[in-house]
Amino acid sequence: MKKHYFYITLLLFCLFSLSTVAQESRPAPSGGKEPIEGLNIYPNPVSGGRIYVTSKSGQNKEVEIFDVLGKRILQATLSSKELNISELTPxxxxxxxxEGDATATRKLIVK
Known part of the structure; x- marks a missing residue:
């Protein structure tokens, strides 16, 4: 059973990775949302329990973190660039x- 869970998780991760790459490589449809300009999420992979989320604009950011099965694990609004993720398991x-009307999705690896 544990082996099957690993393969299902791996398959979902691969499918999400492919869809994310496809989304980021095509332009936004007219009237659609623009990507966040200069978005940077670091360090990734993270091992210290904190990540930093920056962009060219200094606007507040709404951040959500999901597990690979799509369950929301964490939700926060950032007025600074630091986010505490020490509660997340590896x-x-x-x-x-x-950020405003712009939305971006990335993969985050916690060690």
Missing amino acids: GVYIIKVK
Whole structure:
């Protein structure tokens, strides 16, 4: 059973990675949301319990972190660039950042 869970998780991760690459490589449809200019999430992989989320604009950011099965694990609004993720167990997560009308999704690895 544990082996099957690993393969299912790996398959979902690969599918999400491919869809994320496809989303980032095509232009936004007219009237659609623009990507966040200069978005940087670091360090990634993270081992210290904190990540930093920056962009060219200094606007507040709404951040959501999901596990690979799509369950929301963490939700926060950042007025600074630092986010405490020390409660997350090691693994692969999806981080969604919203800044104004712009939204971006990235993979986050916690060691």
